[in-house]
Structures are given as structure tokens and as C-alpha cells.
Amino acid sequence: MVTKRKIELLAPGGDVDSIKAAILAGANAVYCGLDQFNARNRAVNISFEELQGILHLAHSRNCEVFLTLNIIIIEREIPALIGLLNKLVNTSIDGVIVQDLGMLYLLRKYFKSLTIHASTQLTTHNEGQIKFLSKLSANRVNLSRELNIHEIKHLTSAAHENNVLTEVFVHGSNCISFSGLCYFSSVLSGNSGNRGRCSQPCRDQYKTTAAGKEYPLNLKDNSAFFDLKELYDAGVDSLKIEGRIKKYDYVYTVVDVWRKQLDTFYSQSKVGTDDSLLYKVFNRAFSNTLLKGEISKSMFIDNPRDHSIKHLSEINLYASADEVEAGQLKLYQEKEEIKAMVEGKINQVSAKKAPLQIHLSGECGSPLKVSVKTPDAGFDIFSECNLFDKGTEVLTEAMILKRFKAFNDTEYFIEELNLEGIKAAVYISFKELTSLKKKILFILNGSKETIAPVTLPTIKNREKEMHKPRLSVLISSEKEVFLTDKTKADIYFQLPNSFKDKCSHYAELFAKNKSLIPYFPSVIIGEDYTAAVEFLKQLKPKLIVTNNTGIAYKAYQLGIDWIAGPQINIVNSYSLLSLKEDFNCSGAFISNELTKNQIQAVKAPADFKLHYSIYHPIVLMTSRQCLFHQVTACEKNRVDDTCIQQCEKSSSITNLKNDSFLIEKSKGNYHTIYNQNNFLNTDILNDLPYVFSSFMIDLRDVKTESKLLVSKSEVIQLFENLLNGKADSETKVKKVIQSTTNQQYKKGI
Template sequence: MVTKRKIELLAPGGDVDSIKAAILAGANAVYCGLDQFNARNRAVNISFNHLQGILHLAHAHNCEVFLTLNIIVIEREIPALISLLNKLVNTSIDGVIVQDLGMLYLLQKYFKSLNVHASTQLTTHNQGQIKFLSKLSATRVNLSRELNIHEIKHLTAVGHENNVLTEVFVHGSNCISFSGICYMSSVLTGNSGNRGRCSQPCRDQYITSATGKEYPLNLKDNSAFFNVKELYDAGVDSLKIEGRIKKFDYVYTVVDVWRKQLDTLYNQNIVGTDNSLLYKVFNRDFSNTLLTGEISKSMFIDNPRDHSIKHLSEINSYASADKLESGQLQLYQEKEEIKAIVEQKIKSVNAEKVAMQIYLSGASGTPLKVAVKTTEASFDMFSECKLVDKGTEALSEAMVLKRFKAFNDTEYFIEELNLNGIVGDVYISFKELTSLKKKILFLLNGSKETIDPIRLPAIKKIEEERRKPSLSVLISSQEDVLLTQKTNADIYFCLPNSFKSRYSELLELFMQNKSLIPYFPSVIIGEDYAVALDFLQQLKPKTIVTNNTGIAWEAYRLGIKWIAGPQVNIVNSYSLLSLKEKMNCSGAFISNELSLQQIKALITPSDFALHYSIYHPIVLMTSRQCLFHQVTGCEKKKVDATCIATCEKSASITNLKNNSFQIEKSKGNYHAVYNENNFLNTAVCSDLPTFFSAFMIDLREVKTETKRLVSKLEIVSLFENLLDRKTGAEIKVKTAIYPTTNTQYEKGI
């Protein structure tokens, strides 16, 4: 052996067959979802009963199983979530993958035995976020797919210093947006990506762009197949394959190829050069340029469908149409052969729960003997008290089955319950039967004590004095800072994703305008994060708003009052508790994905402010890629150091359903895609007049179809009148700002 450390190969499992395929192909771990609470709603997924059989099969093959609970959870789902977690703690599940901060809170407080992995939906891309998640008891983080190898290496070292493992996606579909902050599907269809219902509108066909592209947001698949040594040297703990919607033949083929690649590295310290099999299953061609840091137009492909046939044509350069057709038929045949071979393999293994036979014997005056037998083991258990000939209820099959039904919630099921060994009518206390049940469960669960179900205490509703909500205004230009002198509203100044080139200028701006409140974006990577921390330490603001949990961590550490921004995705009361109790957060924006009824269900902690954005351009996605490569063209073939700092462009795209979107790149920011119309929700002011502490309006200069017919100062005045409930104020706001939408508030998630 050349190398000692082994790196985990983590495979997807959308159904039982694909999980079997992953195990047989050599995965060290699989991740799969149940039919609720997981971010691949379109996958078949599995039942809880199936899960127990899968656990038994996987562990027999030294393969771990992680369960995806990686969606945001609305209030009415909390009881069902607790019911599920009460079952999971008594399984042999190896970890749960989580996005929701409220779920992290519940796991940390009530279900400490479960290993918690932070989902890619948490957009982890800086060291503060790792520390933030570590404090919430995450033992592993799935790093953002947009990171390069140097950023991954740095964050892995930070993770290890904080007892957190790192996991990196190395193969499969690529999202064009940073995960967790894509709202495109949610806004267009009500199918939220944060709820596992993404309809993938980014892969839709669009009206042909100026560069001749019909699928301008469609990326090639990710494959770091030839970068396995760099990932190993970076200290990464797990290599993750995407594909819970893919079928068993895809999963087997990809895992098998990656397994052999890793074994080649371990045994020969070399990286294999043959990835041809990866092209014979579904792919959109491959790119590794995010990992190498060479973000370029080569990442895009103008076709979202399977690329395998086209790739075959490209590498063979067929001389005639007949030879092309023959080659294609051969590939189809090979695909079918692969499918048949894998199908035979997965039929050879059983992912069902293990049958168990229970034999009871004894007579009055003797202990009750319970003999348990499975295909793998057998053992006898005796009651501490002797059987007696009088009591409340004679020992019967129905009585025993009622007490022993918990065995069916394990990796085993009662196939036979035999009382032929019981002599006459005998009695035993329910307490003694319960004791026997616990002892047997202890052995069935691998010598692990059964954990009693928790009953979640109700959150105490604090009746506090409710006052009229205040107004806050978000700006991003220095000219608009004058608003601080002309209104009593709180003015938030939105900082760019990268402002190192403007550091001194922005620091001076805040120093000279002490009432200005820093507003941090959701994505701050690498050196930009270091600059943002220095800015925070130099400025020492009284209050900040942040959409980035890494900045939140620093505010918590420095004792700065902080408010969680709209893109932290807060949708339940336990997320609010988590922020307040664990991170000393003073307030939070409630997600704009929620409907009125979903918002009303929230319970606010004491001394905690609820915020809500009632007017803003709707950012559908944020991307590290250059979107103009596909839309209007760009003279640069790849993104370089000056692009983020200096590029300033805009364009629009329209899909075949006539939905238009604005692409904007402003100085210091990543590319963003905005909805055609801005969000405006005046109804919430009358629906929930005292529920929120503050309402925010976003007056940044983002070009959309929404028009403002009056000055920004007049807009502020109109909204102040709205909050004061002045007659006609709502009509005046809607007249001054149009067209707009509030479908998210109407539909919810």
C-alpha cells in the first residue's frame, strides 16, 4: 500500500435497486431519502420499512447509510418530523443530512445520538460557516460545488481543526446557481428547490440568444475523475456522486468506475486515464473547471439531454451515415447489456428486513423463556419473575404481539410467534414483558440501548407589547446614503460579494455615516471573506444584517448585534430559537417563500425581532459562472481576477413560455438572475399588522420590468404612510410601483 488514508466514496440511492447497485459496486457509503423531508422529491425514494432492510444489507457489506432530511421544514410539519426522528434514533443509521437550522436545533437538543451532516443546500464556502455549523453540532459539511481545489483544501483544514469532516461533489449534474439560494423554480411554479421540488427551469429551452444558444443556463456535468489525487492531497474526507434521480445501471457504472480509480490511487499512487465508461451512461459531457478554478465558457453545453451518443460520434469520426448508425446501435446494445448485468447482480442480494422467529415456553412457577432465532443468530432470554397461575390477562399471542410489536420497527420482523411451549393458562406482569422487550431490542440493535421517544414541549408563546412595525430600506449606491438624513427608516447598505478593491472607500463611507447598517450578501468566498472580516473588525458596527452564516459567526464571536437576512431561509420557529439561543442573534428575516398561513404559524422567541421584505427585485439565482458567455458573448474566454471587481453588464433571456429574466453583473458581485417583475406584498401589512418588527423595501438599482414612477425618497414616504395605515396608501404604492408580483405569498411552499 502506497497510501494509508482511505477516502470515502459516497454514492446516491434514489430507490432500493440503485442502493443495492451502489453497495455492490463498492461504495463506502450511500445517501438516500425517505418519501418525506428530502431534497429529491422526484426520486422514487424509500419507505421507513425499506430503510431497515437497506441498513442491514449495507452494514453487512461495510457500507454506511446517510439519510437525507435536507429541506427547509415549515411549522405544521414539525410533529411529523419529531415522529420520524424518534424512530431514527433507534435504527443503525450512520448520519442524517440536514439543511434547516430548526432541524439542526432539534437534533442537537433532543437527538444527540444522530450524526449530523450539513447539506450542500447550506451553501458552505467559507471558514466562518464551518464554525457556525460546528457549533450547531454538524460533524460533516458538504462544501459548495463552486469551490476550487485551493479553497477546498483550506476549508478542509479548518473543518478538521473544528472536528468537522468535508465532503465534495465529484461527479454528476451541476447546478448553475449556488445551492440553497436558488428561487427560480419556487417563483415560477411554486415548486421550491429548498423543498426538493425543483422543476429545473434553468435547463429549459430559451429564445435563441445573441450567441446562438438555446439553453444558455445549462451546464455540463461535473466530473473530477482525473483530479482524485488533488482531492486526496487536499485532505477531503468524502467524494460524493450526484444522482438520486438516476437508475440502478447508472449508479452501478459510475460507482464502479470511481471505485477502481480510487483503488488505483491507493495501490499504485497513480491516477487512471480511462473514463470512457462514464460516457456510456447518461451525461451532459463533463467539466472540472470549477475545481481547477478555470471558470470558462467551456462549462456550458447547449443541450440538456444525454450526450453519450454525440460523444461516441465525436471520438470515432464515423466516415459515413451507415457507420454512424451502426455505432449508435452498438452503444444502445451495450447500454442494455450493462443494464441486464447490473440487474442480475442486484437480484442476487436481499434488501428486505430479516425474518425472526420467537418461541415462548414455560409453566407456572418457572421463568418465561423467550427463544429468538434469525438466519444469522439465535439467543434465549429469561424473565426475572416466574410465571404464575392467576393475574389480569393470561399470556396469549395477541397480548405478546402487542408488547413485542416494536421488534417490527427494527431491521427484523416477526415472521413467527409460537406459544406452543406455554403450559396452561399462565400470567406475567406487563412490566416484566416490557423488560424482556427492551433486553431483546438491545441485542437486535447491536447492543445499543433503546431511546424512549421524546415529546416536544410546546414553545411558549410570549405575549409582548406589539407596536407598529418600523421601516428599513436597502440601498447599494453612495448617492442614496443621503436617505439617512431624510427619513427615520433604518438604512441598510448592501456590500458586494467582493469589495477588496473598494475596501478603504466603503470603510470611510460607514465611518462617516454611523447610522448606516452593513448588509452582507449570501456568498463571500476565500480572500473576500478575509476582507469582510477585517472590515467588520475595523468598523465595529452596532448592528449588521447578514445573509452569510460565516459573517454571522464572526458577529456572534465579536459580540456584534446581528440580524439574519432573507436568504438564510428561515421558515419555522425552531430556526428562530436556534439563531437566538446558539448564536445570540437579535432578529431574523422570514423567508419570502412562505404564504400568509405559513407565516402566521411561527412563534417568536422573547426579545427577538421579526423582519420581512415587502418590496424587492426577486433574485432567482446567484452564479459564479459568467452568464454572458452564453447570452451576449464576452471577449474573455474565462473568468479572471478582474471580472468580479470590474465587470458591469446586463442582459435578458426569455424561455419558450414567455417568461423573461434579467441577468445582471454589477461591480464586485457575482452574476445574478432576476425575475421579470419585482416582489411587492402590501397585503402583509394589513394581514399581520403587529406580527413583524420591521418591513424592508429594497431600493437598489436592479434593472427589471418593474417601474418606479416617483423618487426613492417619495417611495420611502409612501411606504411610511402604508405602515401608518393612512387612507389610500396601499393604492398609491401600487400606482407608483408596477408591474409587481406576490405569488410566493399567495402560494407558499
């Protein structure tokens, strides 16, 4: 019989008990976060000391531990991050999960012993992005949840060709937005999802829509329980369970069910059919339609709360309220029994650091013997020099504790220090004690040398750009290409998410209008990515702007000058260094989530231009789902290719605070939700003079509540006057553009 390859089962751990539950239930690996730098601030999370104990427990049971560092890192946090990484390199951590490009750069350059996993927040959905991340030394990528099994298989093959592993979410909450591209929480409350503070406005109640829904953005939970064979055949390396804010009973139950499913598949080559236990812990009902490539209205559920009792009612066909109540009581009892069972199991194991017993013995004229005993083993270390009867400081317990305190920073702690074997006052050099400490640490750290702390070289401030910044203008309608003849501003033309059927058309458009600059969106999947690459090869433009790192990688390969767009969300100097040094990028937009002080701290490399979007409709999220199913009751039950290419409509939803949000679907694009008011930030011109090489205004026809009272040509002229310092130009700009906000600039992240 052919032995099946084993797929990793990767489980969440939001606190120590949940991590223990995952390990006991049979997870091959757990992912968890510290109380800083991770994307689940609402989880309890763990301390660094608790991490050391968890590592000891997990590794004793053949379970790996991955640490989530999956947020964007602002400049002032870099010293604390380096301090943490200096500690992590001397642990047995099995990998770090990362979103920020600057952190990827730092890990690759200074912390090469740490294995890098690319977070779901990096929205990996095309092979160019995999190559981009591979160049940054990522060992593994989490593929976007929106992908179907054929897309997953293709990308897994591409990943393996580049020595990269793939992981796929198979259970838990679904995000309605492409991960990493959601600014809903950031704009509404200042709680950025890219900082682990998402307040989940997509789960909120809204005023009843025309389709009769109160929770129009609420998706069912993801479950690929019955799709194990397809994932196995696709070559996926890791199956990831979502849920770092879930409790230990949930984690144990889900991991245990999946563990048994995997074991059945390995031993019997079949997939089990009983998922009933998954309905006995929190769920919003389940859907696998993304994986199946059947994006439909069945993915939604008009209730964000636990679906367990409703599911029980449906399968048991309860006929009366009494039957429902009895069933509900039975379910609650079963939940309590599960909780008690798991609690009993986790209380029997310790995730605390392991104790060390250290005994010292020796006499004058002989080597010092240090006997170290752990719960699992023991070993002896001898000094290279003999003990003396005179010296600087007599050997005492306090002296040894001072020199050996580094042992307490490992998976162990000094429980007992015994000097009874030292028969008289003896002396030993500090150098010799340091040598003994290093030898013991080497053994305690799994035969790894202690890595010295890294000190980053100072990034010098470059000379300020004393010339006036340029204006750039973003359009998306071919009817507005004439603007290239009306202004000296750079004109960017936004390409759609999908133009595989119009590749030649767009190539011809740009060939006829040489000054028009291609502007690529953040999401380009499958055949659309192939078409975009072909477009670049055909056109060979002098310059592009891209919000997609897969396109960035191809531009770098083809020697095309490129600018990193605002959706790449650059927030620190090391991200800029990475873009320039690794991908020959010539400039980048700085994130619109930052304040004046946060932007001011960012230092650009030499010969690298900084850009900023000064006026634009605010994208709250981009979604592969049809958002009209729950809002206007779209006549189609599922999304097909003609929907993406041909559908053009808009609507709105309003929350219970009377905030309205525009939902727009334009031809060739995915569904987008926009804030009701556009972003306008003229303050930055006075706050940060001579920082930016150019400022962009987005004049696409997105019908938010912000209004232009004059023509686009006149708006462009007003902004040119503003950048040239013409008197009263700021007042005039604000007068002709009504209903705007710059709250993100004021709040920051």
C-alpha cells in the first residue's frame, strides 16, 4: 500500500488553555500571539514567559508552534520589534507569521534563523505574489480564502516550484472582504484590522434592506470538512483552523473532529460523513461554496450569533415550542459536558516552564563540575580551568544566580541551585563562568548556539525635496483620457480586476496614449493575472503603479519602472528599503491610515520617491461575493463570469447609527463598499512640506455623497494651484468638493 503524505493540521490558540486543548486534540501545529504585534487583540494572548512553557509542552508532544506577528508595524515600534526578535531567535519557535513588508525585510536580512510564514493578511492569490514572497524568504504562504480548489491547486504547484509551502483555511469564520484589504473598522472607529483591532462592522445589524435582510454582510462559517480529498489532491501542505478568540472547548472539539477525519483518510482512503460535533460548538452554519467555486447567496446567513440550536431544530424537525426547549436544554447540557471533559484533560498537563536542578561541586585544584537535571534528562559540564583558592570574588549562590540568570529566559527556570559539593572557599574567573553558561545554554536550546542581539544601523534622513510636488490624477473611464492633453499632471488609468477578455483593447488604448500610466488594482486572480502579465509584455510601459505585489514582481522581472500603490499600505522605512533593494521599486504611496507624526517618522531611501493620495473615495472593502444578494435581492443565485465582466450597479446599506455606505459593482471589477464621504487631506501640505514627490487625486466616477461642483478639468487646475502655493487655493478646493473627511489622518493607527 502506498503511504499517503501527511498534511499538517494547524490549530488556533488564543490563550494557554486553548493551546493545550489543540495539542491534546492532535494538532500538528498551533499558531498563537503574544500581547503585542498580532492580529487578534481581542484574544487573551500569551506572555513571552508563557510562550517558553508552551514550546516545551508542544515539542514534547511533536507539535510545532508558530507565532503570529501579523500586523503592519509603524516606525516607532521598530525598536520593540527588534527587541522581541532578538529574544525569539534564541527560542525553539518553529515559525513566525508575518504581514508587514518591512518585517519581512528585517527577518530576511538580520534574523535568518527564523522561518517565515506569509500571513493571510498579505492576500496571496496569484503566482506572482508567491514569487514576490519567496524572494523575501517566505517558507510558506496562506492562500486567500476566496480561492476555489482549482486556483488553490495551481498556486500550490507554483509555490512548490519556488520551494514554498501552502496552507488553506478549512474551518471557522469567513471574512467578507479580501483579508488585508479591509479598512471598514479603521475608517469607522479608528480600529484598524491591519493592526489586529477589527471591530467587525460586517457582523453588525443594518437597517432592513430591500431584500429583507438585517445582517447583509454576515457570512456563514467556512467548512471544508467534506473536501479533504480535493485539498489533498491539490497538494496543500497545511489545513488551518480559524479561531484565536474561541475558547478551549471549541478548539478541542474542532481539532479532534478534523484529526479523526485525517486519520480516517490516511488509513481507509475515504472521507468521513459525520460532522455533527462541529454543530455543537459555536457556528454560524457552514458553507464550502468558495472552495467549490460556487459563489452564491447561500453563503450568507442573516444572524451572526450561534446557529447550533437552529441547526438542531432543523435536523430534528421539532414541531412545538416544548420540543425546541427540550432540544435546547439537551444541547446546552452536551456543551457543558464537552467543556467539562476538555477542562479535565487540559488540567492534567502543564504548559509552564520546566524546572532545572543545578548542582555544583569541586575543590581547589580541580575543575568545577556543573550537574544540570531537567524533567527529561541530565548532563554534566566541567570548567576548562581548575578552581583557585584566591581571586576576585568567592564562588557563592548569589554569584552563580547572577551569571546563570539567562537560563530563566529559556523554556526552563532554575528551581534549585545547590552548592553543597563546594567544600571550601574557591574562586573561578568570570570568563570561565560565561563559558559554562554558554555550554549549558547550547544544550538547553537544543544544541543551538546563542545568537547575539542585533542592533540595526541608523537609517539616515535623506535631503528634503525642495521642488514643488507633482500632481497625479486617477481615472478609470476611457472618455476621460482626453485629460492627458489638458494638464501636465500624471494621468493614471485604473485597470479592472478582470480584463482577460479585453487585454488587447487596453494594450491598444495605452499604445495610442503614450502618456497614460497603467494603474493596477489590488486583486488579480487566475486567468486575469495571466492576462495582466501578457499586457505588460505586450505594452512594455515605461512606468506603472500597482497595488498588487504579483504585478510588482513581474514589473521587476521585466525591468519596468514601478510605484507601489496605496493599497500595499506602506507604514515604515524598512518596507521602503525592501521595495527598493529587492524589487527595484522607484517610489511608493504612504498609507492613508497614518497620522502626521506617523508619516514624519518614515524615512525614504535615496533616489526613492514618496507619493500620497490626497483625495479619493475611501474603499472600505473589496469582496468576491455578490453583495447585492442580501441588499437588493439580485435575480441571479450565484456569481458567474458574466457577472464580473458585465454587471454594473450600485446600492447602499445603512447601519443603526445612520451611517450609509455605497456598494458598487462596475464592469470587470469585484464588489466594493465605499465610505459615504471621500477622503480629502489638504492639511498634509502644510504639515509635511518637501516630503512627497507627488500627490494623487482620484477622480473616478464613484457615486459617494461627496460631490464635485465643477468639472474635473477645473478640479485638476485647482489642485495644481494648491500644489504651487497659489493664494486661496485650499479654500477653493474645499468649496468645490463637498462632504469629505480626513479622520484617518487625524486618528492614525
